[in-house]
Amino acid sequence: MASIWEYANPVKFIRTTDRVLPWLSAAAVIALVVGLFWGFFLTPDDYRQGATVKIIYLHVPAALIAINAWLMMLVASLIWIVRRHHVSALAARAAAPVGAVMTVIALATGAIWGQPMWGTWWAWDPRLTSFLILFLFYLGYMALWEAIENDDSAADLTSILCLVGSVFAILSRYAVNFWNQGLHQGASVMRAGALAGDTEERVSNVYAVPLFVCMAGFVLLFIALVFLRTQTEIRARRTRALMARERVA
Secondary structure (H helix, E strand, C coil): CCCHHHHHCHHHHHHHHHHHHHHHHHHHHHHHHHHHHHHHHHCCCECCCEHHHHHHHHHHHHHHHHHHHHHHHHHHHHHHHHHCCHHHHHHHHHHHHHHHHHHHHHHHHHHHHHHHHHCCCCCCCHHHHHHHHHHHHHHHHHHHHHHCCCHHHHHHHHHHHHHHHHHHHHHHHHHHHHCCCCCCCCCCCCCCCCCCCCCCCCCCHHHHHHHHHHHHHHHHHHHHHHHHHHHHHHHHHHHHHHHHHHHHC
């Protein structure tokens, strides 16, 4: 069995991802089309929230990716720090804009849902606040990459920033468990028994099944985008190296 570290070779990474990208992209499109159409057009209105409940088909998957994209960046950054594999550092860099966009989508859809449900577009709820700070960390992470010319130095410093920002990624996920006074309810989808339990906070199967399809679509889309953007980062790094050699020559 080939070692996973073989894919730290840029050529090997590009060849492998070139083979899987078409399948990943097709699966992402199918899952998103099926899940969003099912969720928005084939599910009934909620007896309390009405049609507003359908915002979960964008809000929940986007929030899931926003948090886990940063955790993926954390793993990639740790690999860079320990093993100095350039592909891992570039994969973390590639994931940051995708995670930032997902954070914006989650914040925007949360505000659209919150206004009719809570009576306000924004509240300094623990999860909302930590999510906003996470978004600022995304911006800072991307800005730091752009501000430092040396790629290795930029990877070192952004990896440290990623370690610090991971605190807010974890808080965004578990803030409801840490602070009971928040407006958000406890976990009702990503927990044991979400489909089979009978507590008041669980999501009904009518909404949960298409939601899981949407979540799968967002995950596949994230992976495809990270693969594509990592390829772009590798090629951009090669181009910069060739240009530097030409200037020296």
